[in-house]
Each structure stands twice: as C-alpha cells, then as structure tokens.
Amino acid sequence: MDTAEVKQKAKEFGADLLGIASPERFASVKPQRSPLAVFPDMKSALVVGRRILRGAMRGVEEGTNFHSTYSTFGYRWLEDNFLARTTYDLTCWLETQGFEAVPLFGYCEDGMPTGVPVAPGKPEPNVIVDMDYAAHAAGLGEIGLGGFFLTPEYGTRQRFALILTDAKLDADPIRDKSICSDCGACVAACPLQAIDASHLETVGVPGHQIQVAHIDYEICNSCPNGAMKGPGRGTRPDRCAAACGRMCLTKLEGAGKCGNTFAQTFRKRTPWALDSLKRPVPVAGIEAGCDQKYAK
Ligand code: SF4
Ligand code: SF4
Known part of the structure; x- marks a missing residue:
C-alpha cells in the first residue's frame, strides 16, 4: 500500500x-x-x-x-x-x-x-x-x-x-496563504459586526501561520443570516451559508480562486440581511463588499 x-x-x-x-x-x-x-x-x-x-x-x-x-x-x-x-x-x-x-x-x-x-x-x-x-x-x-x-x-x-x-504515508506540502486576499468583504457582509479585523489572531501550523480576524461567536450564535447549529456539535455555529460565508464564496469565485467553476455566478440578486431582531437592514455596503485590505 x-x-x-x-x-x-x-x-x-x-x-x-x-x-x-x-x-x-x-x-x-x-x-x-x-x-x-x-x-x-x-x-x-x-x-x-x-x-x-x-x-x-x-x-x-x-x-x-x-x-x-x-x-x-x-x-x-x-x-x-x-x-x-x-x-x-x-x-x-x-x-x-x-x-x-x-x-x-x-x-x-x-x-x-x-x-x-x-x-x-x-x-x-x-x-x-x-x-x-x-x-x-x-x-x-x-x-x-x-x-x-x-x-x-x-x-x-x-x-x-x-x-x-499507523501507516506511514507521504505528507502533502503545507500551503501558504494564496486564496484569501484580505478583501474584507466578509467583514462588511456581517450585519451584526461579529468579525473584528482590528483584532487579529494567529492560527495554523508553525512556520506557515496565518492571521485571522477575531470572531465573536456569541453574536454568531443568534445570527439569523444563515448561521446554523447541529445537534451534538457544541455551541459554535456553522457559518458557511451565513451572510459572511456566502459573500466570501462570491468574492472567491469572482476572483477565479475556485477550481470548481460554474456556468453562472453564485450571486444573482442583491443579498438580503437581517439584524439581530430579524428586521431587514440596508445592504448597500454588503452588496459592494469591501476593497479595504484588512490584515496587517
Ligand atoms: S471575504 Fe474571504 S477572501 Fe475576503 S477577506 Fe474574507 S475570508 Fe478573505
Ligand atoms: S455568522 Fe452571522 S453574525 Fe457571524 S460573522 Fe457571519 S454574518 Fe456575522
């Protein structure tokens, strides 16, 4: 083998x-x-x-x-x-x-x-x-x-x-940062300001570490914008389909960063957004994303 x-x-x-x-x-x-x-x-x-x-x-x-x-x-x-x-x-x-x-x-x-x-x-x-x-x-x-x-x-x-x-197999090379452009669109897309890019945390394998924004998961826990929790999975919600995650996917696909491509774009209409009381909020900034470079 x-x-x-x-x-x-x-x-x-x-x-x-x-x-x-x-x-x-x-x-x-x-x-x-x-x-x-x-x-x-x-x-x-x-x-x-x-x-x-x-x-x-x-x-x-x-x-x-x-x-x-x-x-x-x-x-x-x-x-x-x-x-x-x-x-x-x-x-x-x-x-x-x-x-x-x-x-x-x-x-x-x-x-x-x-x-x-x-x-x-x-x-x-x-x-x-x-x-x-x-x-x-x-x-x-x-x-x-x-x-x-x-x-x-x-x-x-x-x-x-x-x-x-306990099978000894060949390890794959660790990838350094090349996909995320620090565009800040995920930060702008969060209607509840749960992603704080002014406070960065260091994660990943030593020698290849990456800085990521501090995320207030307490806020995400009550996010009505697509965050979800599953039984037996603790308290941190899944954010892939939340406003932040869908915006990131939109940005990555638009920048040609995803190998799995599609005939049509993922985002076809103005995105929706709700505040913590589930009231619609303006999406002008969300729709535009954000071009500010956040990471230091
Ligand atoms: S939207 Fe995605 S690519 Fe842009 S800063 Fe956030 S994680 Fe990085
Ligand atoms: S899950 Fe909701 S509250 Fe948390 S970062 Fe994403 S959009 Fe913001």
Whole structure:
C-alpha cells in the first residue's frame, strides 16, 4: 500500500479532497487538541473532505429555504451520512491492509462536554482535534481572514473528517496563504459586526501561520443570516451559508480562486440581511463588499 493507492481509494469512496499530515506537524499542539493524544502511535493523519454542493446553499442565498436544502444536504447529512460513509469505507480499507485507522469527526470544541482525566498526565476526554489546523497541516488549503477554511478547489465549500493511522504515508506540502486576499468583504457582509479585523489572531501550523480576524461567536450564535447549529456539535455555529460565508464564496469565485467553476455566478440578486431582531437592514455596503485590505 502506498500513498497514491490510498488517495485513489479515497476518491473511489467519494472523497473530493484528501490531504496527509505527518505527526511532527502536531508537535506544538496542546494535548487537548492533538490527534497524538488520541493515537500516540499514529504515523499519518488523513484529512478527508467532501464538497458542500453550491446548490445546497441556493435556498439560503435566496432567503427562501434554510433547512431542507443547506441544513440537511450541506451540513448535517453531509457530515453524518455522506462524509461519514466515505471516512468509514476508507478506514475499513486501511484496516484490511493491516494498519490501524482511527476515524474522527470534525467538530469544534466550543461547548462540547468534557470529562475528567483517566490518569495523571492525560488530557480530559473527549480530545477534539482542531479540524482547520489539521486540514492546514495536511496541505489542503488555508484559513481566511474571516475564519473560513479555504481550498483552491471549492473555496469555502467543504467539510472534513480525520483518519489517524499507523501507516506511514507521504505528507502533502503545507500551503501558504494564496486564496484569501484580505478583501474584507466578509467583514462588511456581517450585519451584526461579529468579525473584528482590528483584532487579529494567529492560527495554523508553525512556520506557515496565518492571521485571522477575531470572531465573536456569541453574536454568531443568534445570527439569523444563515448561521446554523447541529445537534451534538457544541455551541459554535456553522457559518458557511451565513451572510459572511456566502459573500466570501462570491468574492472567491469572482476572483477565479475556485477550481470548481460554474456556468453562472453564485450571486444573482442583491443579498438580503437581517439584524439581530430579524428586521431587514440596508445592504448597500454588503452588496459592494469591501476593497479595504484588512490584515496587517
Ligand atoms: S471575504 Fe475576503 S477577506 Fe474574507 S475570508 Fe474571504 S477572501 Fe478573505
Ligand atoms: S455568522 Fe452571522 S453574525 Fe457571524 S460573522 Fe457571519 S454574518 Fe456575522
């Protein structure tokens, strides 16, 4: 079994993306977020991605259907059924080749329950790996100013799961920032001013770190502009189909930054926006996006 064979199998099982990280890339990650705390003998971390259909976001973009389109096909079913199946099939195949393989979902730690350490020196269960960090470590893309994971294939549109294995595979090169242009359109598109580009945070793999804006997820939690939460996934909402995420996708596609191209543009009409009390708000600034360069 070699790396090319693993990637081919992942594709056959339905993966749109597969990146591989070596254990050394997690050396500086605290145990509470590290895959090495889950599988200390891992030799490779495989980040499996499936695209979010652009059409699954259409109902949110039009403001007419949030749940039977995006919330199911773009979010919960995509993670719980389609991506889970791809991850499980690849994990089974790896174990058939004689290598232990640990499947992990890409949940965020915010609001997730924690237990007590089972022995001195061990982190509290459940260790939840930062999937954006893992995807960056696996060479799949970068984290944009607005906090979205961006790939050259789909921009903002993908979901990830993780497989830790004791098979030693070739790691993919880490990508430096090349997709996000710091255009600030995501900042301008947020009607609730939850993205603060005057306060930057440093994320990503050491040596390749990226600055991203501080995001007030407390505000996002009550955002009526397409942010969503799923059962069992903690308190941080999904923002891919929210006003900020859809604006980023519009900008990236317009700039030719997405390999998955379409005959027509994603944004066809003036975007809608609601304030925290679900009252329509003016969209002049949102529609224009923002050309100001935000990152220092
Ligand atoms: S909208 Fe612009 S600044 Fe925001 S994440 Fe996307 S490319 Fe980066
Ligand atoms: S989810 Fe809503 S509140 Fe949060 S940044 Fe996006 S548009 Fe703003």
